[in-house]
Amino acid sequence: MPDYDPNNIFAKIIRGELPCHKVYEDDRALVFLDIMPRAPGHALVIPKSPARNILDVAPDDLAHVAQIAQRVAKAGMRAFEADGVTVQQFNENAGGQVVFHLHVHVIPRKDGVPMKPAASYKEKPEVLAEQAKKLAAAMPSV
Structure with missing residues (x-):
């Protein structure tokens, strides 16, 4: 397996070198x-530790990411009046991974509404800012 690249886009977001529409942050994870x-x-949902994917992440960091992903899923159900939630996680090229920093996708879903194709539409920043605020407000406490 290739080494972790500390200059991947998510590592830059963690370091504050690139912006994001933040929903939640603690000392070990960022959403x-x-x-x-x-x-x-x-x-x-990403760990702050330098983990390429599930194959090299420390077990306690993976557990923390999973716990935060569950909180985000519950918040997404409330905030977006979802009927369900899709949780996805990809590993290495053959597994569909594109950004090589461990990340878990948490996607609120409505019955009968298909997901958009991956990487097909870049959302407007103002829409993302409003959605981030809405999701953050719905995050359950620890």
């Missing part, structure tokens, strides 16, 4: 909206 969402409220 922000995908700029090419497959549905309204499509969030990404």
Whole structure:
């Protein structure tokens, strides 16, 4: 497996070198909206530790990301009046991974509404800002 690249886009977001539409942050994880969402409220949950994917992440960091993803899923259900939620996580090229920093997609879903194709539409920043605010307000406490 290739080494972790500390200059990947998510590492730059963690360091504050690139902007994001932040939903939640603690000392071990960051949650922000995908700029090419497959549905309204499509969030990404990432560890702050340098993990390429599930194959090299420390087990306790993976557990923390999973716990935060569950909180984001509950918030997305409330904030976007969703009927369900899709949680996705990809590993290496053959597994569909595009950005090589571990990330979990949490996507609120409505019955009968298909997800947009991956990386097909870049959402307007003002829409993402409003959705991030809405999702953050719905986040359950620990």
